[in-house]
Amino acid sequence: MTQLDAVYAFVTAFAVAALLTPLTARLARRVGAIDQPKSRGLGRDATPLLGGLAIGAGALVAALIFLDPSARTHDRLLGILGGALLITVVGAVDDRFDLHPAVKLLGQVAAAVIPVAAGVEVTNITLPFAGAIDFGSAGAPVTVVGLVAMMNVVNFSDGVDGLAAGVCAISAVAFSIIAFDLDRSYAAILAACTAGAATGFLLHNFPPASIYMGDTGANLLGLLLGCIAVEGAVKTQAVLALVFPLVVLAVPFLDTTFVILKRMKYRRKVYVADANHFHHRLSRIGFSERRTLAYLYAWTLLLGGFAVALRFIPYSDHHGHLHTGWSVVVAALALLVAAASVYLVYVLEIVKLRRITRRRRPDATEDEVDAHVERTMETGEFEALGR
Template identity: 60%
Template structure:
């Protein structure tokens, strides 16, 4: 088992997902699982869901062919089936958050009970940290956290599938390089299933994955991270999943912070996700997705560089040339992150402030101003941080 099996698993899963997705859309129409646009949604027409069932079919098919039929991986497949079916029920009946969370915990407990859990982590400069009996429950919570992080990312055509594709390919390369071949195959078939589905889900999407798909992909990525990275002795093992899943994790962290700040239920839907904020400043769905793909890819490349660039020798001394190359990858990731923040915050402020000034000119609160004068005033406000206080929050 190795690279050849991983490539085969990717190909089989991609083909099955590609062929099965139209069938899942047909099933969704028969069952009435149609996503009608709501106020917070970005799609413009009713779209069938249950695409996650096609992803599940691809995962099961490729898994039974290419994965070792060991207890751990049978547990992963069983947990995947359970959480996808739970998601399908949620897509059909819109379950309350509490039973949905209980179902996620139950599904995640299946692979954990089968041995997919972290009993120690390797920390830079500190070595191995034994988690003891806290390992399984902490792993359970971590899997459910990743499930919901991915679920919240699924709000615009192709975003969740594409980000999961990038993450799964990265995990596959990392796992195979660390001689965790089975985990590498699991990551590869996850990537293949996401790729086959993405063919139908990229804007304009003909089908949505729904919670059946996002929950499934989240659980698979969490299990891949555990089996393929966290269980190894690699010094930067803990950093790999943090970087590979940084974009959906950052989105979830920002949204939770906003909801807490404004005293809203953490589970209540809103328009504060990154994809909503891009839409608020006028980005199309495709442009939004490509920006977030690029950000995810820059962080994935940094994770791969940390694995493959020999920036230090066995004694721990830096090799200047290789360290400089690693610094380049780090700079690219930082630049991408800063640029996204610039787009979301500075550009959002510019457009909101321009509309606010124009509104006040129209109502007579301000004298008539040319477009050039408005732009000069906004530039001054950005440079100095001095502008008139307003009520509410711009672009929220």
């Protein structure tokens, strides 16, 4: 399996998902799987769900055509596809009948157990300056927890047209490049299938969306990305193996972490949705849906590019010796990414919010403006602000 196979897999998955998405929209309307506008959401009209069925079909068709697993990886691939099929069914039922959170969690755990039982398991990781850490018998449950967390991370971030599909597509492309370089070609091809299917669906999901992926697609993409991260990076002996997925998926991880901590701080139920995600906050300070996507896509691209750079820049000989010049380059890139991240999640909101507050409250003093901004940033409860 070569890089050219990955390109063909991407194109095939893209075409299948793009062609099937309108059919899944018709199916969703027929069975009543319709998302109604919610006060916390950014959607304005009743929109069909079940877009994840087209994503799953695109990824599956491409995988069956272009994946030729070895005897060593055959069972793991079947496990991934089996888990993907189960979570797609669970998600579709949830999109239609709105399952209880405990039932959804049980379905996620069951779907994660299938690939882990087939060998998609992290038994040890290699950390910089710490060496190898062996999980032993805890490897399987740790991996299941990680896969379930990944499903929920994607699900939590799916709150504005085009966001989850675009971020997952960008992340999958980054994983594909990294996996090829780590000689994990079957994980790289699977990542290309995932990226192509998400991008094909995005044709119909970009604002204004004609269909949503629903829990069907969010859980499926989360499981696939989690398995790809395990098989394509974390299970290798690369020193930064664990760092790659954390950097590539930093945007949805940070978003989910921020929201969960906020709910815990104010004693809200963690699993009850609210409107404090990054995309909600950007919308409330005046960003259009497309501008919100542009910023979050750019942030994801920046982080994904940095993860790829970490793999390709020869800053180390992999035996504990650093090359000064290239290490400086990596450090500079890290500072750039960190600065951009701080700007996007903090400075951007404060600066624009302060300007809008002054415009809406011309008689307020600087201390009053600062107090208002601080209170708003602390609680996450923005006023409805114009563009």
